[in-house]
Amino acid sequence: NVGKSSIINQLLGENRVIVSNIAGTTRDAVDTEIVHNGTEYVFIDTAGLRRKNKIKEELERYSIIRTVTAVERADVVVVVIDAEEGVTEQDAKIAGIAHERGKGIIVAVNKWDAIEKNDKTIYEYTNKIKNTLSFMPYAEYVFISAKTGQRMNKLFEVIDMVRENQTLRVATGVLNEIMTEAVALQQPPSDKGKRLRLYYITQVAVKPPTFVIFINDKELTHFSYTRYLENRIREAFGFKGTSLKFIYRERSGKEQ
Secondary structure, X not given: OOOHHHHHHHHHOOOOOOOOOOOOOOOOOEEEEEEEOOEEEEEEEOOOOOOHHHOOOHHHHHHHHHHHHHHHHOOEEEEEEEOOOOOOHHHHHHHHHHXXXXXXXXXXXXXXXXXXXXXOHHHHHHHHHHHHOOOOOOOEEEEOEOOOOEOHHHHHHXXXXXXXXXXXXXXXXXXXXXXXXXXHHOOOOEEOOEEOOEEEEEEEEOOOOEXXXXXXXXXXXXXXXXXXXXXXXXXXXXXXOEOOEEEEEEOOOOEO
């Protein structure tokens, strides 16, 4: 009952989705087409998820399956959180599924009008959520109120930005310049006298942006160095709201 249906009604400006104060009213995923500033959007209002101890009927199990299906269909996933309740276990679970599938991710904190605020509230609240959802530091945040309409237009702006970043392509020459500089600043890992060598990087896909790095030996790769390279690429191009995927290939062409 975080207000997903109310958000869609607010975006629509008309009551096209049934709104109820009972959590779990939306039993199935509902597609709603909205045209905003000449751009067409399809919002998939997913079935409400109940906490584990409340899953008593098969219907609820199907709701979870449908939510996963909706995530797979989406380009951008807006994880709606109740400002008063914070991130629940189910919120984190759905965010995790969206992250694993490489979707664009926006965390929309709804019912923000109900929170007592000072000049540090947003900053402190964002940090708190980021700690819980630490597996996706790239997520974008927007604080809204479906009830009052606060920052609802901002939601479209953030969706557009994340969609752009999901489909952003970086020229191979530029990528290799960034990688060369990154290697010069911090040596790749080594093991038993043998050092990881990075020969070449190229982007091979979008949604999410996917990069292939040609190297000498996959055994020498380490997630911390991959994260370092990712951070260098993000510093140059932003890629806000989207995960990045890295694939290592040895010169022989074997894939990881």
